[in-house]
Amino acid sequence: MIEISNLTVQFGGVKxxxxxxxxxxxxxxxxxxxxxxxxTTLLNVFSGFVTPVNxxxxxxxxxxxxxxxxxxxxxxxxRTFQTDQIADDLTLLENVLAVADHAxxxxxxxxxxxKDAIDYVGLKKRxxxxxxxxxxxxxxxxxxxxxxxxxxxxxxxxxxxxxxSESESKHLEQVIxxxxxxxxxxxxxxxxxxxxIAACCEETMVLDFGKLxxxxxTHAVLQDPEVQKAYLGGFEELGVAA
Numbered sequence: 001m002i003e004i005s006n007l008t009v010q011f012g013g014v015k016x017x018x019x020x021x022x023x024x025x026x027x028x029x030x031x032x033x034x035x036x037x038x039x040t041t042l043l044n045v046f047s048g049f050v051t052p053v054n055x056x057x058x059x060x061x062x063x064x065x066x067x068x069x070x071x072x073x074x075x076x077x078x079r080t081f082q083t084d085q086i087a088d089d090l091t092l093l094e095n096v097l098a099v100a101d102h103a104x105x106x107x108x109x110x111x112x113x114x115k116d117a118i119d120y121v122g123l124k125k126r127x128x129x130x131x132x133x134x135x136x137x138x139x140x141x142x143x144x145x146x147x148x149x150x151x152x153x154x155x156x157x158x159x160x161x162x163x164x165s166e167s168e169s170k171h172l173e174q175v176i177x178x179x180x181x182x183x184x185x186x187x188x189x190x191x192x193x194x195x196x197i198a199a200c201c202e203e204t205m206v207l208d209f210g211k212l213x214x215x216x217x218t219h220a221v222l223q224d225p226e227v228q229k230a231y232l233g234g235f236e237e238l239g240v241a242a
Contacts, residue, residue, distance in 0.1 A: 001025050002154070002188065007055030009041055009210075016041040017052070018210035027180040028187040030201030030218060032194065034231055037207040039190050040082070043156055046188070047079050048072050059154050076153035076185070080143040080160055088132035092123060092142055095131055099146045110149070117145040120182055121175050137168045144175060152185040161193045169196060176200045198222060206231065
């Protein structure tokens with residue numbers, strides 16, 4: 001469960017998050033909004049990279065506001081990034097194993113968890129390929145594999161579908177939907193691909209200039225006229241309108 005209470009982030013005279021209060025209880029929750037809505041800023045607050053000027057964030061009853069990023073990793077918070085963090089000179093296995101340093105896993109357990117996570121995302125045959133040899137899709141999937149080891153309680157995915165083809169997105173959808181059963185973690189998904197959000201998320205929140213515009217069951221939220229007006233002028237062409 002994610003609890004956000006009176007959260008405000010300010011950069012100079014700009015408030016990308018402005019007095020936001022919301023609870024997210026679903027196994028997979030989504031976040032959408034136009035560019036500049038505050039989506040990645042919110043994820044950076046969760047991760048500890050941005051400190052709010054007011055408010056707090058609790059994950060499964062534990063307040064993480066003010067907790068150092070490495071300690072949040074120890075608590076089980078994991079995330080991916082819009083620009084992947086895959087090292088080109090390391091193998092896929094080595095890239096995933098690097099996370100074990102922050103998860104406190106014994107060497108043998110870390111190796112098994114890394115192999116299992118790579119298998120789960122569908123990259124078993126790429127285990128020993130260098131990061132430089134991985135495709136865009138494979139690099140995104142490798143990022144997700146990194147987020148699945150070390151007993152995660154929250155997996156935050158920032159634009160994991162960027163640059164993927166339709167068939168690749170279908171595989172990604174299956175991977176995301178299976179994460180709660182795979183490792184028990186709640187998933188928080190940000191993506192501009194509204195079809196991916198609709199397919200994966202039980203509930204979705206919408207931000208608009210740092211304010212909560214809507215929150216509820218994903219299908220209902222995506223049909224909300226105010227949401228359609230604020231977000232790219234509507235979703236009819238994506239097949240999610242009534």
